[in-house]
Structures are given as C-alpha cells and as structure tokens.
Amino acid sequence: MTLHFRDIVAPAVDARRFRMFIDGAWVNASDGAVNERRSPAHDVPVTLVPRGTAADADRAVAAARAAFDDGRWSGLSGEARARVLLDAARIVRERLEEIALVETLETGKPITQSRGEVGGAAGIFEYAAGQARALHGDSFNNLGDEMLGLVTREPIGVVGVITPWNFPFFILCERVPFILAAGCTVVVKPSELTSASTLLLADVLAAAGLPAGVFNVVTGPGAVVGRRLAEHDDVDMISFTGSTDVGRGTLAASAGNMKKVGLELGGKNPQVVFADADLDAAADGVVFGLVFNAGQCCVSGSRLVVERSIADAFAARVVEKIGRLRIGDPLDEATQVGAIVDERQHTRILALIDEGKRDGARLLCGGEAFETSRGRFIQPTVFAGADRGMSIAQEEIFGPVLTILPFDGLADAIRIANDTCFGLAGSIWTSDLNKALKTMRGLKAGRVWINCTIAGGPELPIGGFKQSGTGRETGAYGVEEYTEIKSTHIALGERTRWVAP
Known part of the structure; x- marks a missing residue:
C-alpha cells in the first residue's frame, strides 16, 4: 500500500x-x-x-x-x-x-x-x-x-x-x-x-x-x-x-x-463493529478514530473489536481507506494527518509497534516512520492476529496504531471491549438499536458513541471509568x-x- x-x-x-x-x-x-x-x-x-x-x-x-x-x-x-x-x-x-x-x-x-x-x-x-x-x-x-x-x-x-x-x-x-x-x-x-x-x-x-x-x-x-x-x-x-x-x-x-x-x-478505547453495521460508514469512522490528531488523542479508537464473520473483509476495507489519507505538512489545507509531537513520543510509538511485531501480531499496513527531511511522522499502522494480553492491545500507545480483536456474539464483544484497566470511551457500530443499547449498557466507559465517534459538544459531560x-x-x-x-x-x-x- x-x-x-x-x-x-x-x-x-x-x-x-x-x-x-x-x-x-x-x-x-x-x-x-x-x-x-x-x-x-x-x-x-x-x-x-x-x-x-x-x-x-x-x-x-x-x-x-x-x-x-x-x-x-x-x-x-x-x-x-x-x-x-x-x-x-x-x-x-x-x-x-x-x-x-x-x-x-x-x-x-x-x-x-x-x-x-x-x-x-x-x-x-x-x-x-x-x-x-x-x-x-x-x-x-x-x-x-x-x-x-x-x-x-x-x-x-x-x-x-x-x-x-x-x-x-x-x-x-x-x-x-x-x-x-x-x-x-x-x-x-x-x-x-x-x-x-x-x-x-x-x-x-x-x-x-x-x-x-x-x-x-x-x-x-x-x-x-x-x-x-x-x-x-x-x-x-x-x-x-x-x-x-x-x-x-x-x-x-x-x-x-x-x-x-x-x-x-488515559484510554484504550474500543470500536465495536457488528456484522449488521453500515460497514463503509463504520470503516470511515474507525479510520477517523485511529488517525485523528495522529492518534495522539485520549479517546482515540485504538482497538477494533469486530465480529469474526466480517473481520478479514472489514480489516481490508479499513486498510484501503488508510491508503487514501493525506498525511504531511499541517499547514497544507488538504492535510488530514499531521506530525508526532516530539522525539520522545515518536520513539515510544515506534518501540510499541516493534514490540507488537516481536510478539507475533500480523502487520496489515504501516509499521514505520515516514522518511522525511523535516519533522516526525508515523505511518498509520494496523495489526491483526493479536492476543489480548499483548502490549499493543493493552497499553495506551497515543499514536496511529490499531489492534484488531475479533469477537463471537454480543457478550464476547462486551467482554473484550472492557478487557483493559481503562474506561474512557467507546464506539458501537450496528443497525440494530436493541443490540446498540445492550452494548452501550455493558461498556464500562464514560463516553459512548453509537454509529459515530469522537463527536459531540459541551452539552454532555465527559470523563472516565476505572483508571x-x-x-x-x-x-x-x-x-x-x-x-x-x-x-x-x-x-x-x-x-x-x-x-x-
């Protein structure tokens, strides 16, 4: 790509x-x-x-x-x-x-x-x-x-x-x-x-x-x-x-x-995608949640919790959308993804990406820094085949790194979504209102979005559960x-x- x-x-x-x-x-x-x-x-x-x-x-x-x-x-x-x-x-x-x-x-x-x-x-x-x-x-x-x-x-x-x-x-x-x-x-x-x-x-x-x-x-x-x-x-x-x-x-x-x-x-926020969702809209939302502010966002959707029956096809859709992002000079009006804030953060993100590779997760795209004459930019990175205990699935990376975790059934989706020490935010993608509300009630998070992500204004409160x-x-x-x-x-x-x- x-x-x-x-x-x-x-x-x-x-x-x-x-x-x-x-x-x-x-x-x-x-x-x-x-x-x-x-x-x-x-x-x-x-x-x-x-x-x-x-x-x-x-x-x-x-x-x-x-x-x-x-x-x-x-x-x-x-x-x-x-x-x-x-x-x-x-x-x-x-x-x-x-x-x-x-x-x-x-x-x-x-x-x-x-x-x-x-x-x-x-x-x-x-x-x-x-x-x-x-x-x-x-x-x-x-x-x-x-x-x-x-x-x-x-x-x-x-x-x-x-x-x-x-x-x-x-x-x-x-x-x-x-x-x-x-x-x-x-x-x-x-x-x-x-x-x-x-x-x-x-x-x-x-x-x-x-x-x-x-x-x-x-x-x-x-x-x-x-x-x-x-x-x-x-x-x-x-x-x-x-x-x-x-x-x-x-x-x-x-x-x-x-x-x-x-x-x-901090947060390690799930994007829960069911097979009955509008998959193109969901993929667009997952990419936005991943790369918004170059992933340097406490409510970034850094874990894709996706129904197993569509996991591979949906991952391919996400990777294809990432390939069309405009990344680079933040003063360019067309740029969608900018720089990593400093060398320390840049080094930490790359170290966690390398750890994911060593742990055996499968790299679908990205995984490296851009070679540039100026600044620090990291390629949006997607991992599949990750174990829930891996650092890329548990630690807040604070960079454009997504870990895919398949689920089987609603109860499994909620269990995986809650399987971190964090509880800041989460997104749910489904066309079934009953399923959406049951998942919302099950998520241990201070903010939940249904069929959207990182949205809203000052009318509703913000804050976190757990750590x-x-x-x-x-x-x-x-x-x-x-x-x-x-x-x-x-x-x-x-x-x-x-x-x-």
Whole structure:
C-alpha cells in the first residue's frame, strides 16, 4: 500500500516570544529561564516561553487566592460572569486564525483541525455563560412548619488546572469556562511543549473584562510547576488531564490539604463493529478514530473489536481507506494527518509497534516512520492476529496504531471491549438499536458513541471509568464539579427549650 505524504515546507515565521500571566500582568520567569519550542512538523523554532519555577507558581496562587477571597469574581452575579464569558467567546472567534496557527505550529496538527477546535472552544464559552446563570441550589419545604432546608452551591475556590499537549486550547476550554462560571479563580499550568495558546487565552480573558488575578498562567515543567500546584495548601482543587501514571502522582501530591481532584486520564478505547453495521460508514469512522490528531488523542479508537464473520473483509476495507489519507505538512489545507509531537513520543510509538511485531501480531499496513527531511511522522499502522494480553492491545500507545480483536456474539464483544484497566470511551457500530443499547449498557466507559465517534459538544459531560479518571467536565455537571454543596437548616418560630427553665 502506498501512503500519500505531502511534502514539508518550512514556514516563514519568526519564533514568537511570550511571557507568563500573573495577577493581570505579563511577567518573565523569576530566574529568567526560557524554553524554545520547535515545530514538530517543520523543525524550526516557533515560540519562546518562560520556564517557570515553584516561586512563580506560589505568586500565581497568591494572586488567585486574593482574587477569590475578596469577591471580585466570586461575588458577582451569574449574569455578570456570563457577560465576560460571552465577550471571551466573541474575541476567540475574532482571533481564531491567530490562535489556530500557534496551535498548529506547536502541536503539528493540521491547520483545519486547529481551526475547528478553536471555533468549538468559543462555543464552549457560550454554553458555559448560560450555565453561569442557571447554576442553582435546592430547597426542602418538607421538614415541617418549624424548619426550612436550603442547599446552596458555592465556588470551590482556587483551582489549579494542568493541561496536556495534544489539545492544549480545546481541553483548556473544556474546563476554564465552567470554572469561571462557578465563580472560582484559576492557575493554569499548560504543557511545556504547547503553552502559547493558553497564554493567548489569558490575553482574550483580560480583553473580555475578567478581573486581575482571576486567571493566571504559569508555564514550565510539570515536575516543578505542576507538582507545586498539586501540593499547594492554598489550591482548593486540581484538574489534571494527562496520562494515568502522572495522574496517580498528582493524586498523591494533592493529599496534603485533601484537595478535590478531577482527573481525565488515559484510554484504550474500543470500536465495536457488528456484522449488521453500515460497514463503509463504520470503516470511515474507525479510520477517523485511529488517525485523528495522529492518534495522539485520549479517546482515540485504538482497538477494533469486530465480529469474526466480517473481520478479514472489514480489516481490508479499513486498510484501503488508510491508503487514501493525506498525511504531511499541517499547514497544507488538504492535510488530514499531521506530525508526532516530539522525539520522545515518536520513539515510544515506534518501540510499541516493534514490540507488537516481536510478539507475533500480523502487520496489515504501516509499521514505520515516514522518511522525511523535516519533522516526525508515523505511518498509520494496523495489526491483526493479536492476543489480548499483548502490549499493543493493552497499553495506551497515543499514536496511529490499531489492534484488531475479533469477537463471537454480543457478550464476547462486551467482554473484550472492557478487557483493559481503562474506561474512557467507546464506539458501537450496528443497525440494530436493541443490540446498540445492550452494548452501550455493558461498556464500562464514560463516553459512548453509537454509529459515530469522537463527536459531540459541551452539552454532555465527559470523563472516565476505572483508571481513566475521576469527576466530570462540561455540561451542567461541568460547572457543578467546581462547587461545594452547603446544607442549611433554618428554624422558624419559637424554639422548644432543651434545658428546663
């Protein structure tokens, strides 16, 4: 099979210098250190970002703490918060091309994908603005004539947000608008590989009228800045998105003040295909789920759980579609699949592919890196004949690698689909509604798609089962995630004395 690779052309851009955003001001790292980010597709410098320290994290937390405690944001009405969020959405749309270009240069994803994500992020701000006005508590008028019960929701306080490199702007915007809608203040630590779009959001929020200190960004290594946020006693909650291993470390580091922790972690997500599905649509969805963001996606459909009677024919259909993908320069408008984010990730993906070969899985396509003069690109890879215990069937590879696992009957499909430590997402392809719903009920996953994959907007919540995480983002649940619940009993009338007069 010949894969279509589109040549890489070095962009005519100078590396853009950024500073951190703390307490409404643009600042350098306390020691002046800077990280240079090179485009993973073009191998040229594209951004220069401060390499923050624990002291910088402390400054940002102090600013967020002061901003929360004095009520400059938490004390506003939902209507006032909503106005800022709507203005932020408008400005994001106005600056869409600027944000999308920075995102593509740092991540290596296709420019068309970056545009879609930035536009989608603006929509999340608009949705969260409505949630700011809809957030409410409850009342209990069933406690008798002499008692009224109230349940109120209050913002949890200072939230530390640690985001990954694969969707730096979109994942940030699946959290921040809801955090702000709840009335909290924020300190964000983006991935040191892809920090620029987070700093652009700080500029957007300031222009939208968000008060100083409410949104702060400290860039730098996770082992220093991220750990400090997780440990900090003045941080009331941590929202972490990343690998399950690092999530465990974040959970342990947060134990000092027993802060609340929200985790969206890894996945090894099944695409369950029944013989009665629209097989061409299913194959198209499987390929999209495999190569979207070059497979660097926590909800990537990396395991094809397919009915045995069609397994070989369906695999051939998937391989044929892969052969028609347009892979290469992410600044080319026609490109569908871009680069691998850095050398470390590139090496890890290839090592797991080699392990699959050594374990005896049968390679149907791909299996190698593209030979290019610039950047790091891996051929979409499909394995058949795999044992469910192989690393390619169990580990989150985070690259364009698909493992085919045949099943016999619905119960077997569910058993194989659930046969990992993860439970983030899954897709089901069938024309039988009864079968689809039974499979959906059986899947241990936080998100399920039926006859689609990696779809949807901010209306529904996201999150994982098992070792894929805790808590939920987006939807009405997303704003509630960043609140504390307080119960209040109000006595009415004269108190019956307990101590005799």
